[in-house]
Amino acid sequence: MPSFEYIALDAKGVETTGSIDASSEADAIGQLRKTGFYPTKVVEAGKGGIGKAKKKAGRAAKAGGARKVGGRIKSKVLMIFTRQLATLIDSGLPLLRGLTVLAKQEPNPVLKRTIDSLADSVQTGSTFSESLAQHPKIFNKLYINMVKAGELGGVLEVVLLRLAEYQEKAQRLKNKIVAAMVYPVIVMFIAMGIMVFLMIYIVPKFEAIFRDMLPGKPLPALTEFVVGFSRALKDQLPFIVVGVIVLVIVWRILAATKAGRQVIDRWKLKMPLFGNVQRKSAISRFSRTLGTLVTSGVPILQALNITRDTAGNVVIADAINKVHESVKEGESIVAPLEASGVFPPMVISMVDVGEETGQLPEMLLKIADVYDDEVDNAVAALTSMLEPIMIVLLAVVVGIIVMALFLPLVSIISGLNAQ
Numbered sequence: 001m002p003s004f005e006y007i008a009l010d011a012k013g014v015e016t017t018g019s020i021d022a023s024s025e026a027d028a029i030g031q032l033r034k035t036g037f038y039p040t041k042v043v044e045a046g047k048g049g050i051g052k053a054k055k056k057a058g059r060a061a062k063a064g065g066a067r068k069v070g071g072r073i074k075s076k077v078l079m080i081f082t083r084q085l086a087t088l089i090d091s092g093l094p095l096l097r098g099l100t101v102l103a104k105q106e107p108n109p110v111l112k113r114t115i116d117s118l119a120d121s122v123q124t125g126s127t128f129s130e131s132l133a134q135h136p137k138i139f140n141k142l143y144i145n146m147v148k149a150g151e152l153g154g155v156l157e158v159v160l161l162r163l164a165e166y167q168e169k170a171q172r173l174k175n176k177i178v179a180a181m182v183y184p185v186i187v188m189f190i191a192m193g194i195m196v197f198l199m200i201y202i203v204p205k206f207e208a209i210f211r212d213m214l215p216g217k218p219l220p221a222l223t224e225f226v227v228g229f230s231r232a233l234k235d236q237l238p239f240i241v242v243g244v245i246v247l248v249i250v251w252r253i254l255a256a257t258k259a260g261r262q263v264i265d266r267w268k269l270k271m272p273l274f275g276n277v278q279r280k281s282a283i284s285r286f287s288r289t290l291g292t293l294v295t296s297g298v299p300i301l302q303a304l305n306i307t308r309d310t311a312g313n314v315v316i317a318d319a320i321n322k323v324h325e326s327v328k329e330g331e332s333i334v335a336p337l338e339a340s341g342v343f344p345p346m347v348i349s350m351v352d353v354g355e356e357t358g359q360l361p362e363m364l365l366k367i368a369d370v371y372d373d374e375v376d377n378a379v380a381a382l383t384s385m386l387e388p389i390m391i392v393l394l395a396v397v398v399g400i401i402v403m404a405l406f407l408p409l410v411s412i413i414s415g416l417n418a419q
Contacts, residue, residue: 003045004028008037019045029152036299072137073111075174079167081111086160095156096122114138127151141306142289149297159296166292169368170285173375177281180379181274187390191397196233198401203230210408219408226404258314265314269342273385277378282316283347284371291364300327315342 001021006028008016016037022028028042081102088098096119103115114135121131129148132139143163150159207227210219219227233240254260269279289310293303301324308320319340323333334352337343347367354363 005043005045006032006037007041008032073108073114075167075171077108077111078138079164079171081106081115082160082167083164086157086164089157089160095128111138128156140310142293142310145298145302145306146293146296149293153297155297162292162296166288169288169372173281173284173372176375176379177277180277180382183383184386184390187386187394191390191394194394195397195401198398199226199230199233200237203227203401203405204234206405206408210412213412214408217411220404222400223404223407226401261314262318265316268313269315273382277375277382278313279342280371280374280378282311282313283343284368284375286311286316286320287347287364287371288368291361291368295361295365315340319343 001023003019003021004025005019006017008018020028020031022031025042025044032042084102085098088101089095093101099115099119099122103112103119106112106115117134118128118131121134122128127148129144129151132144132147146159146163147156150156153159203226207230210223218224255264269275269282271278286307290303290307293306294300298306304320304324304327308317308324311317311320319337319342322336322340326336327333332352332355334348334355337351338348350363350367351360354360357363
């Protein structure tokens, strides 16, 4: 029976090498997977070996490194590229030719250079996942590991289709969250802009008119309040601007620390109105990422590490880290999820059922679909609630200022009529 040399990752993601007796390369891969290894390279002894395989990969990496591409691309552009490549490969086109076709028609210059670099790297002998790993600013760990799993399982086109679907759903979810956040922010800035304009430019002009037309007479209490606020705002405006800048800088410094990030992310999940949307979107992202990775053949511990790194929220990442430790010890993932206090009982129950029935990946994807709909409903409810609140708030602020300016005019008009 022939012997095969291999490079593989263990359950912790650590690379290991060795040899195994098997009837074929596919049989060797199967034996390694049964023992808990995740093979990345399997070569028959005497026909290149691991040493030559590593040298070949090194030469390919150098060839690719000569054409390293700077810059980043938008997630939407990457999503379209993934979908197009998946469609081409699913249609029977070889990977190298698919990359060449996409490079010719790609309008984005950064992605075009990246695809050319990928094609060169694949042509010199690197696997597609090794080529992707040369561009970490564009392709994250999730992307690279899913492609690697697809290559090892011989189902690259299926994994790319899953990856494209994942990106599309993630992009739709992101757009919904951004739309929900942008509307109130824009209205708030408009309201503040109108108020500052009225206070700094309009109210002082009216104050001068009142002093001329009503000499020695006291102004109404509301007018005195608005005029006093206008003076304070005008005098303290430079200090207010500096204070806002300092506040932003302190916020960024705080967000850069682990403890600060923990406080901010926990507050995001609990803040009024927006916290519900943040929590549901975080649960959806966790479920879809982990479900997609495990379904694509990525080992559970490695999938949890990737999901933790792409969680986008420190509180969720800490919960995933505890799940990772629990799974590594051979325990259930339900207890650490429940202990985190982030995941609702419905999610925990569905995960528990999925784990017991051996259908955890499918159950995670169902949770993601459910919470995508939940985010839709939460965003719609938030928008319908914020619209009247913002309009009423703006109307009240402007109304108070207008009323304060018109009250003295009544006295002026009464005086003119008396004369």
